[in-house]
Amino acid sequence: MTQPQAASNKQQAIPPDSLQLPPLAAYxxxxxxxxxxxxxxxNSHTSQTALPEDAYIDAMIADLEQDLPLAAGRELTSIFFGGGTPSLFSAASLDRFLQALNARLPFAADIEITLEANPGTFEQAKFSDYRAAGINRLSIGIQSFNAGHLKALGRIHDDREALSAVDMARRAGFDNLNLDLMHGLPNQSxxxxxxxxxxxxxxxxEHLSWYQLTLEPNTVFYSKPPTLPEEDxxxxxxxxxxQRMAAGGYAQYEVSAYAQPGRQARHNLNYWQYGDFLGIGAGAHGKITHSDGAIERHWKTRLPKDYLAAGKDVRAGRKTLAADELPFDFLMNALRLVDGVPASYYSARTGQSLTDIEPLLQQAAAKGLLEPWAHQLRPTERGKLFLNDLLELFL
Structure with missing residues (x-):
């Protein structure tokens, strides 16, 4: 395990008597x-053999045991199974992990438990069993309903399976669905x-995630770029x-997230509002506010084979954020939200006074990127369009 990196500027801890820990989730x-x-x-990997479900669940329970001191018995408000393709695992395996998690940490009465699922992995009985295990939200990776575009994206499902997946999810009892869609696809009009x-x-x-295809380093598309639509x-x-989604009752509340009234993704809102979260599993990242107010980010061993072989200690690195890193770390999340966050969240969740970054806030406002911040930290319409420029002021 690597040691915490030295901070360039010591983080100022929140006084224990005024500390209010943010909500806690689990990824x-x-x-x-x-x-x-x-x-x-x-961090996703193909496997030519049967997946080691039992061994991986055992490793994640050991991982959880390692992180329990960080959670300090706090209640979990949301859980998100991401990947990869979590729906490759059986409902029995995910149920075993959820039971182990709940035996160690209390679940909120209205906890949101999301499973990412791809249409090519759907089976009616399997998804009914997921619902019976307590998973109450599905995020389905549709990406497109166009057969040609799905083929260009390398997806394992076609347009008919995409439609069938939603129908099976509803018949399995899921009344909280997110559909993932991409635009700006190769040769898309x-x-x-x-x-x-x-x-x-x-x-x-109930929810739509809609985002533009980008060519990321270390991907096939990055090394062999497809023909993408022109900027206009x-x-x-x-x-x-x-405009189409707004007219259809889906309000944008984050850069790429749209929801019917009251159906925003609670787990993702926790990220953007600078909440805490445990990161369990190969390559998972976590963020924890300690009882003295210090904020730590940590991450786990990335490769599945190393994660399975690591035994109990799977943490690959950890870092306590320095005081001069907190403004950017907080705002890179909060300003993704269309309405931003209450200004009071800054001090409550970083331990710093908003007056400490007043000159930077003034610069952002002068450039037309930030609304008046007395009550709400919120980007302007221009700030939403030039979010990277806004955030760079706080680096």
């Missing part, structure tokens, strides 16, 4: 996929992109898509 990473998509830069949105809304999911087409897709 659970299942790193395997049937096939690695050419655009994917996540404006009309095709909007057709995907229309098809998604016709299925009436991308801009027209973005504008028309947002």
């Amino acid at each position: 659970i990473h299942i790193p395997w996929c049937v096939k690695k998509c050419p655009y994917c830069d996540f 404006h009309e095709q992109a909007i057709a995907d949105i229309d098809q998604a809304m016709a299925l009436a999911p 087409i991308l801009w027209s897709i973005q504008e028309a898509g947002q």
